[in-house]
Amino acid sequence: MNEPTPHTERPRLDNLTLSRKEGFRQLAQAPRRIQPDALTPANLTALSTTARAGYDRQRRDWHANLGPIKTPQLSALQEDLWDIVDSNAQDGDKPKGAIAVDAFPGLGKTTAVLHFARKFHLQEIIEEGEFTQAGHERWPVCRVGLTSNTGMKDFNRAILEFFAHPARFRGTSAQFLQRALDCVLDCETKVLIIDDLHFLKWSDRNGREVSNHFKYIANEFPVTLIFIGVELASRGLYCEMDGAGDVTLAQTARRTTPLSMEPFAVNDKRRRREWRNLMLWLEKRIVLAEKFPGMLADELSDYFYARTTGHIGSLMTLINRGCQRAIRTGAERLEEELLNSVKIDAASEKARKQLEASLRARRWTSKTKALPAVRAGQG
Structure with a gap:
């Protein structure tokens, strides 16, 4: 009998990390x-x-x-993602709507978003080319995964890690943020995925810091923010404290569309x-x-x-x-x-x-x- 043909043309992805741009490209283009x-x-x-x-x-x-599987839940979520990302083609002076994919663990939310991001990456490369007019590498998607007790400086540095920025090791949180903006502009990044957002420090004064930080990114970065996490509303994503200490509806809530997935x-x-x-x-x-x-x-x-x-x-x-x-x-x-x-x-x-x-x-x-x-x- 004929023995099964070995399939060796696909690159090995078992040592891949999505926290670096090369890893994301390898996943997207495999x-x-x-x-x-x-x-x-x-x-x-x-x-x-x-x-x-x-x-x-x-x-x-x-x-x-195996997968990802085109389940009704995945298809519905991705249709909403396309609607929002495609509608965010406004000029740079207009803030873009953000997305919060909020669901319990084990429902495939990260898988669905990454599958969408892969298709978006490939579409942008086909339409715009691998390099920008200025000669920089084009990176349509930046994905940041958070860890336990991640602070603002760690978050900003994680963006620089994705782009392998040479000045990602030293600097203040504000300096890291400005360098991240330079990367996004130079590489014409259009989607910024923030995975495991619930790991970010929300308590005490950090809650207001987090809210203001994302408002700044939404205003100054020409990207669609896609938050992925668990119980983001109860953690304060949409709220902030006013001067009297009362919880008020934040600007983030007005610009963020919540999406979910069900079992x-x-x-x-x-x-x-x-x-x-x-x-x-x-x-x-x-x-x-x-x-x-x-x-x-x-x-x-x-x-x-x-x-x-x-x-x-x-x-x-x-x-x-x-x-x-x-x-x-x-x-x-x-x-x-x-x-x-x-x-x-x-x-x-x-x-x-x-x-x-x-x-x-x-x-x-x-x-x-x-x-x-x-x-x-x-x-």
């Missing part, structure tokens, strides 16, 4: 992964030891990097159909020798929903780890017994018992044909 060939159990057994090791390596990499639900036919479509998408892309039609969409649909409570991040983790174990153990298929031995995040495991109890009582189903026992108003 060709699409090629799905490994599907082999029958007999063909798999017939592989030589070397060929089998290479094939399993391809499958490990493939399953670890999958199965409480009506449309939502159950969306979940089934997701199962079918994943089923087509799983590369296991014992895979069969309906393995996910029919046999494991309720199981996956109960294990992950409809959170796409938890689901992708369970699929990935399940496939890795199925390959390593020789099971070559996904089934409940194998998946029960796979550990995922604590939040999903905590909610699992209640959902499984409801499933056993036939109070719900994720399948498109509702169970007879599902009461009116629940299906």
Whole structure:
């Protein structure tokens, strides 16, 4: 038999960092992964030891990097992102509207924004070229990821780190900010993504400092700000303290559009159909020798929903780890017994018992044909 063809044309991205411009470009411009060939159990057994090791390596990499998936949630968020970014083509003297993508962890908000940013980067390079008229490298997108207790100076320096500015090691917060503005202007950056904004210091006087800092960036930087975080409203993104110490609606709130993403639900036919479509998408892309039609969409649909409570991040983790174990153990298929031995995040495991109890009582189903026992108003 012909052994599976190794796919070596894609650059290795496992050592990539999005905190540097070269890493972001590598992600944005990397060709699409090629799905490994599907082999029958007999063909798999017939592989030589070397060929089998290479094939399993391809499958490990493939399953670890499934997606992003064009779910209804991702599509809706990206349509809103395009609307806002495209409408921010005003001249530089006009402030641009900002975006706050605020959702609980595990719902794919960062994945969705980065997928949008990749498409925006490629579109700008195609339309405007890799270099500006002044001869500088064009970087349509700058992405900054925050860490625990990041302050304003750290934030400004992180922008300089992205652009690899030579003066990023010494200076005041104000000097870093002015250098960051120079980078944005020289590289004609149009989108500034600030990930994990909830890590920024918000308490006490820092809250007002943060609010004023973002107002300055929105006014002076010709970019669309995209904030990504958890519970940003309650942390004070949209509010500031007035002179009397009372919370007032900040200018940031007037210029920032909040967007969100929701977990999958199965409480009506449309939502159950969306979940089934997701199962079918994943089923087509799983590369296991014992895979069969309906393995996910029919046999494991309720199981996956109960294990992950409809959170796409938890689901992708369970699929990935399940496939890795199925390959390593020789099971070559996904089934409940194998998946029960796979550990995922604590939040999903905590909610699992209640959902499984409801499933056993036939109070719900994720399948498109509702169970007879599902009461009116629940299906």
